[in-house]
Amino acid sequence: MDLGPYSGFILASYAISTLIVLALVAWVVLDRRQLERTLHDLASKGVTRRGPATAPAAAKLSSTATDTQE
Amino acid sequence: MSERPLPWAMTLLRRELRLSMRVGGGAQVGVLFFLAVVTVIPFGLGPDMNLLARIGPAILWIGALLATLLGLDRLFQADRDDGTLDLMLMAGRPLELVVLTKCLAHWLATGLPLVVAAPVLGIFLNLQPLAMGAVTLTLLVGTPALTLIGAIGAALTVSLRRGGLLLAVLVVPLAIPVLIFGVSAANAALVVGTPFRAPFAILCALSLLAAVIGPVASAMALRFSSD
Amino acid sequence: MAILDYANPTRFLRLTQIVLPWLTAACLAAFAVGLYMTFFVSPEDYQQGQTVKIMYIHVPAAWLCMMTYSIMAISSLGTLVWKHPLADVSAKAAAPIGAAFTLIALITGSLWGRPMWGTYWEWDARMTSVLVLLIMYLGLIALWRTMEDPIRAGKAAAVLTLVGAINLPIIKFSVEWWNTLHQPASVMRMDGPTIDTSMLVPLFVMAGAATLLFFVLHLQAMRNEILRRRVRAMRLKAAAGSRAARMAPPSSPLSSPMSGTPGAAE
Numbered sequence: 001m002d003l004g005p006y007s008g009f010i011l012a013s014y015a016i017s018t019l020i021v022l023a024l025v026a027w028v029v030l031d032r033r034q035l036e037r038t039l040h041d042l043a044s045k046g047v048t049r050r051g052p053a054t055a056p057a058a059a060k061l062s063s064t065a066t067d068t069q070e
Numbered sequence: 071m072s073e074r075p076l077p078w079a080m081t082l083l084r085r086e087l088r089l090s091m092r093v094g095g096g097a098q099v100g101v102l103f104f105l106a107v108v109t110v111i112p113f114g115l116g117p118d119m120n121l122l123a124r125i126g127p128a129i130l131w132i133g134a135l136l137a138t139l140l141g142l143d144r145l146f147q148a149d150r151d152d153g154t155l156d157l158m159l160m161a162g163r164p165l166e167l168v169v170l171t172k173c174l175a176h177w178l179a180t181g182l183p184l185v186v187a188a189p190v191l192g193i194f195l196n197l198q199p200l201a202m203g204a205v206t207l208t209l210l211v212g213t214p215a216l217t218l219i220g221a222i223g224a225a226l227t228v229s230l231r232r233g234g235l236l237l238a239v240l241v242v243p244l245a246i247p248v249l250i251f252g253v254s255a256a257n258a259a260l261v262v263g264t265p266f267r268a269p270f271a272i273l274c275a276l277s278l279l280a281a282v283i284g285p286v287a288s289a290m291a292l293r294f295s296s297d
Numbered sequence: 298m299a300i301l302d303y304a305n306p307t308r309f310l311r312l313t314q315i316v317l318p319w320l321t322a323a324c325l326a327a328f329a330v331g332l333y334m335t336f337f338v339s340p341e342d343y344q345q346g347q348t349v350k351i352m353y354i355h356v357p358a359a360w361l362c363m364m365t366y367s368i369m370a371i372s373s374l375g376t377l378v379w380k381h382p383l384a385d386v387s388a389k390a391a392a393p394i395g396a397a398f399t400l401i402a403l404i405t406g407s408l409w410g411r412p413m414w415g416t417y418w419e420w421d422a423r424m425t426s427v428l429v430l431l432i433m434y435l436g437l438i439a440l441w442r443t444m445e446d447p448i449r450a451g452k453a454a455a456v457l458t459l460v461g462a463i464n465l466p467i468i469k470f471s472v473e474w475w476n477t478l479h480q481p482a483s484v485m486r487m488d489g490p491t492i493d494t495s496m497l498v499p500l501f502v503m504a505g506a507a508t509l510l511f512f513v514l515h516l517q518a519m520r521n522e523i524l525r526r527r528v529r530a531m532r533l534k535a536a537a538g539s540r541a542a543r544m545a546p547p548s549s550p551l552s553s554p555m556s557g558t559p560g561a562a563e
Contacts, residue, residue, distance in 0.1 A: 004346045017354050021510065031518075039527060042532070222460055236436075240457060243433045244460065287460045
């Protein structure tokens with residue numbers, strides 16, 4: 001396949017686009033892996049979204065709730 | 071509905087003006103910055119009077135844009151810091167009108183001096199009287215739009231400790247149309263055959279549009295930042 | 298309230314878990330077909346020669362950077378008007394993807410422009426508007442990054458996104474006006490109907506593949522964002538719990554599930 005006199009430009013645009021897409025994929029995958037690890041760690045420490053270990057308060061953290069804490 | 075909207079708005083306007091005029095209000099810094107920008111550009115371009123005359127309107131417009139952006143971060147922040155903003159939110163007045171009044175005061179204190187200074191700075195840039203008049207007129211019509219659009223950025227960044235730079239980044243894309251039509255209308259006085267009325271009319275339309283979108287969006291952002 | 302807020306993201310996580318593998322497979326297949334057609338089937342352009350191959354990524358990227366902003370604008374409406382709990386998640390997850398596609402559109406456009414126009418950058422109306430769009434994407438991302446509370450940041454970003462959505466047509470119009478003022482119609486045009494079917498088919502396949510890629514990335518980024526908020530909520534809970542434990546010994550918990558403050562039991 002002959003890409004003609006401007007093959008450099010064509011290949012460069014495909015290469016750069018691939019790189020950017022790969023960076024996006026890497027961001028998404030690594031982000032997920034790290035978040036899942038953190039969630040796992042927190043869960044193994046007994047923290048749940050409904051509170052640490054013993055506290056059964058099921059109140060969810062809305063913005064108003066965080067504001068009253070601060 | 072016995073109450074007319076004007077008295078409290080006038081009171082607010084007077085308060086804002088007094089605050090911005092007093093020591094520490096910072097209204098005069100904008101003009102100084104404008105002067106500094108216009109002074110610095112010939113050092114970058116070289117003292118070519120013909121070139122300066124040709125791009126003079128653009129320099130003045132960009133200087134005015136930067137000076138407006140510089141002063142905007144204090145538009146709501148001082149009021150938020152001392153709690154006045156919360157009182158304004160609770161006072162039950164239409165927040166959009168409060169924002170509009172504050173913008174008007176801010177423009178009177180920082181925008182209008184830029185317009186007044188523009189002809190003086192035009193002398194440095196070798197502008198002919200006609201071009202000087204055109205620039206001043208377009209700035210008079212266009213700088214309110216810059217303030218009103220900038221108010222959105224100021225309201226969005228009000229809760230940030232150092233929102234000034236972010237504000238500029240957020241507002242610049244929205245200010246591009248104002249800049250384009252302002253400079254185009256001003257250039258009509260320089261280049262023969264370019265239209266003045268069409269870009270000037272669009273500039274006026276942009277200012278009016280900004281007077282609607284700016285207060286509405288800023289008020290929305292201010293409400294969200296406080297709840 | 299609490300049930301609605303919680304059930305929706307959880308259901309979303311479960312649903313996307315099922316959908317995502319299929320979507321990813323479809324995306325990969327579409328790219329395989331599209332790239333094969335691009336390089337082995339589609340002909341040279343009689344004017345542009347082989348450089349027309351850049352079109353098959355440039356045009357889909359340009360299409361996606363506009364579609365992404367539209368999705369963000371609709372999501373912002375969802376945040377501000379309907380208060381949908383996933384709307385700001387969707388908008389936040391879309392922004393970096395939109396910025397990346399905008400960057401691709403700019404870079405490929407500039408690499409296409411060099412052989413065709415002789416310069417890497419031409420201040421032509423389309424490229425200038427896309428550059429402005431990139432600045433808006435980056436500004437939105439910066440706004441999200443500066444605010445700690447995701448809900449507050451989401452609302453602020455939604456206001457800005459909607460203001461931008463109103464402004465984008467005005468910016469587009471003014472840039473076009475400015476462009477015709479300065480250089481009367483010198484740049485080449487690429488109108489739809491003049492493209493031959495032999496190029497249109499690969500272009501559509503590539504555009505479809507890129508759209509699928511967007512949805513795969515967007516759904517996964519939304520999942521990540523939901524997980525990030527859970528981590529944040531758990532950390533805040535843990536911090537509040539340890540603080541409460543230090544302040545007072547835990548008594549019998551009586552707090553109702555609807556109570557707004559986590560420390561209500563103490």
